[in-house]
Amino acid sequence: MSSISEDVDDRLSTLHEHIRSCILSLMPTKFAVQTSILSKRWRYSWTLVTNFDFDDNMHENPSGLDSLVDQALMHCKSSQVKTFRLHVSNKCWVLKSSASSLIDKAVLLNVHELDIHVVKLEVPLSMFTCKTLTNLRINCSVHDKNIWLWPSSVYLPCLKTLDVVVYKNPFCNAFKLISGCPMLESLSLEVTERDDEENYIFNIHTLKRLKLTFSSVITKVINKVVLHVPKLEYLFIGGVLCSFYVMEDVVSLIEVYVSFCKIPYDHLWVELLKRIHGVKSLLTRNVTSLVDMKNPFTSRLPLFPNMKQLKLKGLWHSQLVLRHLRRTPWLKHLSIEKIEGYSWIDPKLVRALRRLTTIKFSKCEGKTCDVKFLEYIFVNVKAMKKVHGREGTSRPRAMVRHTEYCSDAEEGYMKSYRPAAFAEKSNFLQCIAKAPFPVNVKIPTNLGKYNRMSDPSDHLLNIVAVGGVSGWTLPYWCHMFALTLTMAAREWFEKLPDG
Structure with missing residues (x-):
């Protein structure tokens, strides 16, 4: 770039400054800041970004990440920040006060979406009363139950999506946050190690999507999860099935997805199915x-x-x-x-x-x-109507009339003809080789060929799917199988003894 005159403009440089800032907002902030060395026109373009994305895995010196984030927010000229993402792993310890200060500065910039994953986290009071926040994802699953010191009063009037991961006892933090969101539509709550015996009660009239995950359970007490969510349409339950689910008001529930790593008691699964018997779609794993x-x-x-x-x-x-x-x-x-x-x-x-x-x-x-x-x-x-396998989709075809093998077809030109090598000297049994065939049945385009270079189970699955829905007879199955063999597979088949 240094060898190119700054008087020569490239296409990106000729774009309006607002468009350039939108492009820079789509990449991690580290790379957006690095564009300042391209030219004078690009020197301050990054200060207009509306998205800030910081991840210690993308920095050679993660120990100085907090100062880098602080400088980036200080030079921000945008009146409104759409997304602020801060992910710090175990290898990079950011002080509680530093993380709190960074989140506070993002709130002052009227942030819309917060995505925080910090090992040591102290949430600033300003976040609990942010009027512009619409999406919040906060993960503090570190094994320290005293990390989250939250106020009793929380009010986030515009928050619609909440994703919370806690270590233990969500009643001292997560449920306080949930109660202060009057417009909440999507909620994801994950408890990495449940040891409480209290019932989980969700009384949220605006909620449409709910995801509950209990990664591990160290108590033998079976509690209750009470759902009073009249607008709920989607429900996910994962991890350990350790609760009775009471559906007091789920009249709008359409889809349920359950994925468990452990079911301590079989009757809990049956009881759960009884509670969701009115759904239209069920996915289980x-x-x-x-x-x-x-x-x-x-x-x-x-x-x-x-x-x-x-x-x-x-x-x-x-x-x-x-x-x-x-x-x-x-x-x-x-x-x-x-x-x-x-x-x-x-x-x-x-x-x-x-x-x-x-x-x-x-x-x-x-x-x-x-x-x-x-x-x-x-x-x-x-x-x-359709059968889906790993190689595609098969559609059933209506079966038509059949024609039988005629040994004198060479003289009777109005009869169906099969060469003797195809029937009388076939690799198949005579009962298969001379059996009636359906007339004018086309080979399915997605049936595919097999040359011994791919997985034979995939090929067999496709033949089973197509033949099953098409109503093939056993002899027709055999001949269609032979028809799909090519190259080495065909050579192997031709070497088989007659009959």
């Missing part, structure tokens, strides 16, 4: 690995009369999947990640399958249980 599959869920699962979408993430036992399907009579969309089970027991007809239109099986490994499960689904489904 890692339930099979947390319960005793020899006697899973002694209590009967509740009926989900409104559920249209069910997503089962992680590893699920096939029988447990079917138990859930029996309780969802109006299910339309089913998503399964992976099925566990070395034996298959043919169940009774699941009524939910009659209305199922879409199924996604993302990690089918071609095991016996996988194939049996898919066969059962395809045989009983009546309205299937």
